[in-house]
Amino acid sequence: MYRSKRGRLVGFAYLAPALAFVLVFTVYPLGQMMWMSLHNWSLLTPPVWVGFDNYERVFGDRQFWVSFLFTLKYTALITPVLIVGGYLLALLTAHNSPLRKVTRTVVFVPVVIGLGVSSLLWYWLFSADFGLVNRVLMDLGLVSGPVLWLGVDADMSNLAISTSVVWKVIGFGMILFVGAIQAVPTEITEATMVDGASHRQRVTRVILPLTLRTVLLVTLLSVIGSLLAFDQFYIMTAGQPQNETATSVFYVYLNSFPYLKLGYGAALSMVLAVTILAFTVVQLLLARRSEV
């Protein structure tokens, strides 16, 4: 431990680059956003101080709460699929045989595609007039007419978009899980086999507990990513039907840029940021408890 003044200075010097990065790219923008949220500002005219008026408006803004609840619903739908699906895929492909490596690659490839591109791709696949999904379903005789996947029913839209996002990102969780599973010492798994544990018992009682930190990490990333969902809904439903699939970030975007209400958009962002922070803290606390 550095106790001398020189030692503290050296420690600070090591810390300085990271601290500067955080100050410039996190603390300053957050401060700026806080300042903006206390003003009415269209960018075209000088900002006008309005105190906490924007925050009062947020709490009385019905659309914000519709968007917020829908975002939570989307998060609740997609997160378990990504975690369970990613883990199952990882269990299937964790061992390094050529076929499993190829499978891992195939599942991972969509991760490197941009979310905007993948959303556009799926928009066309789900298109009622030109889409492959409806064509296949109709050719197989499963439906008599095209299914209106997007923008007509909120739950159907949520399901269709979640499907596209699962295709896009499940490989990311899988790769993290594969790394965690491969890090489980072979002596332990071999010992359980010698003790006569079945495969299911090995997974549930040995591998899963030893990879729990990764499960929590992937959950955290998935929850944060889902609470910040924007591109897929902007492209695939534009918030329809009747704004029921407009996510929180979509609503922030609309207010900040097309509507040019930067102050109100900043206030919405602050509320969203605090919510995400609360989720993160809860998850980190859970993670800490699981380590005890």
Added chain:
Amino acid sequence: MWERSGGNKQMVDMLVEAWNVKNPDCRIKLTYIPHTEMVGKIAQGIASGEVPDLMGMDLIYAPQFEKAQQLVDLTDRIKEWPELKTASKGHMTVATYEDRLYGVPLYADVSALFYNKDLFTKAGLDPDKPPTSLTELRQYADKITALGGDVKGYYLPGNCAGCNIFTVGPLMWASGATIEAKAKGDEPLVGDGVKQVLQFARDMVQAGNVHSGDRTENGETFHLQFGSGKVGMMGTGNFNITLARQQNPGMKFGIALLPGMAPNSSASFIGGDLVVVPRGSERVADAVNVMKFLLSDEVQVEVYAKALNLTTRTDMVDNKYFQAEPLVQDVAKALEVGRTPYTLTFFEQINSPQGPWLKMLQRAYYTDDDLDTVIADAKKAMKDIAGQS
């Protein structure tokens, strides 16, 4: 110069190239900004003081920037130009704020009724007689839909606010109604035409005259619908002429004006871009020269018309290139009956996917809600938005 990216890129490139060839010592360096980011980008440029010398701007947003005094007042420099007397009136309406002039047309997009002559013939309709009222349009649509298969008589973009103001808005205007609240205290959605058109559209949907998939149209596949050959009639824009030909070379089609309730009533939405000078531009005189160049007879004919783009002056419509291409001539008639909404809150009232305009249309098209209630709700929301401006 900044310009938004989009379907008119090719034409703007040609205009800039024509200027650069004639003015090698004063070349335009053109930068495209993604269409959806243009307003934010301009606003950011203004806030940071980094603006281009001139820019193309979606005409619908011009009043907002004019009111904020972020565009250079060009009145004293251009008001005497004779070309302005015939410049697209929709463009000039939004280029004017409190009797001051801030820009001139860069290009025009107008809406019109495209109709499939092949389907007209099959349905026993005269392919040279497009509908002249909404009553006729409904009758024709019924006959075309009766052909069966994948074919439907009409098209309604159910999830696209912009497509609807472009193609359904004119049906209301032609029926004597107004749509947007122009400013605080102004009454939106005035006139019987609003309810009549909503009823017409609801009846079309309920009669099965539109494809069920139209309901999901958010604008992404709008431009492909007419060329599919499965739609008898559809409100769309001049850009669809070339596109439909590329998509379906064998298809014969015609263009008429979008009708209203009364026989021979018509209207059109004039969209497109203005060319304006942002406050802070260091080359206002050069920018004004570019405007003069764009409105000149030679550029109107040899650049706009030659490439079969609409001229931005109505007196230039009668030219050798359009004479050889009757469809462009037909669509150009829309410039004379067209209009452009004027409001400082166009995006929030009309164009936003979360705005009251689209919400009203969706309730009219796809629910059985009482139309008076639907209109009253939209009126209130539009007035609230205009009241905040």
